[in-house]
Amino acid sequence: MSRLLRPARMLLLGPPGSGKGTQTERLRKQFEIPGISSGDILRRHIKDGTEIGQLASSIINQGKLLPDDLMTKVVASELRRRHWLSPSTSWLLDGFPRTQAQAEMLDAQELGPANAGMNLVVELQVPEDAMLDRIANRLVHVPSGRVYNLTYNPPKVPGRDDVTGEPLSQRPDDDPAVFRKRLNEYRASTEPLVEYYKNSGDVLWSVAGETSDVIYAQLEREVVRRFGESVDESADNGFGGCWSGRLAFVNNN
Ligand code: AMP
Numbered sequence: 649m650s651r652l653l654r655p656a657r658m659l660l661l662g663p664p665g666s667g668k669g670t671q672t673e674r675l676r677k678q679f680e681i682p683g684i685s686s687g688d689i690l691r692r693h694i695k696d697g698t699e700i701g702q703l704a705s706s707i708i709n710q711g712k713l714l715p716d717d718l719m720t721k722v723v724a725s726e727l728r729r730r731h732w733l734s735p736s737t738s739w740l741l742d743g744f745p746r747t748q749a750q751a752e753m754l755d756a757q758e759l760g761p762a763n764a765g766m767n768l769v770v771e772l773q774v775p776e777d778a779m780l781d782r783i784a785n786r787l788v789h790v791p792s793g794r795v796y797n798l799t800y801n802p803p804k805v806p807g808r809d810d811v812t813g814e815p816l817s818q819r820p821d822d823d824p825a826v827f828r829k830r831l832n833e834y835r836a837s838t839e840p841l842v843e844y845y846k847n848s849g850d851v852l853w854s855v856a857g858e859t860s861d862v863i864y865a866q867l868e869r870e871v872v873r874r875f876g877e878s879v880d881e882s883a884d885n886g887f888g889g890c891w892s893g894r895l896a897f898v899n900n901n
Pocket of ligand 1: 686690714719744746747821
């Protein structure tokens, strides 16, 4: 059973290697909220050899950010294509907006007019060595965006995606030297973004932890507190009134 009490439109902010892709994936599965990742959209453009992909490829490999107006157009067209610009929708964004200018454009041009403003912005705080370790051990399946970690979440067959069996690859920007650049870019662009959301009502929420499990437990509690309810199924589960621990949501799009 799933039931959503209020629409949840969320953004996850976190430095490279902070595990925001993993957190997004867990939220999507548990709460049945659809999501998009700007990095995944760009990697698909690169794979398909589009004009945007050609531009993105060199910028991404240098650890730099794409221009704000281009990124806003790319993501806005995806939001429109999915009919997500409506107050009753729930969704998760990963990687966009990444700068204050992107957030301002997104709010002014798309979310504001549609009365579909973001209602939770999560800032992930992870120690630097944990992030470095994560990017060194990360493999991705580009067509789906599925992410594996050689230590915590290895593929069943080495080097192959669990679902399709297709080859996995290491991201060219997952290199310690490029990581340093990406981290600096992230800090420079995200601090103003965090400030922006601090001044946008009660949407910003920060969470700290070393592992994805520690962070996810807190994140899950916060999402339930703001948008949902924990459903106690103990009345009819035959376990003598024990808490079943199951969380249930409805996506009422
Ligand atoms: P990610 O998978 O989120 O780490 O994104 C990979 C790369 O894509 C980033 O390092 C940037 O070069 C580019 N990128 C993704 N999202 C954005 C964005 N919102 N603005 C600018 N560049 C982006």
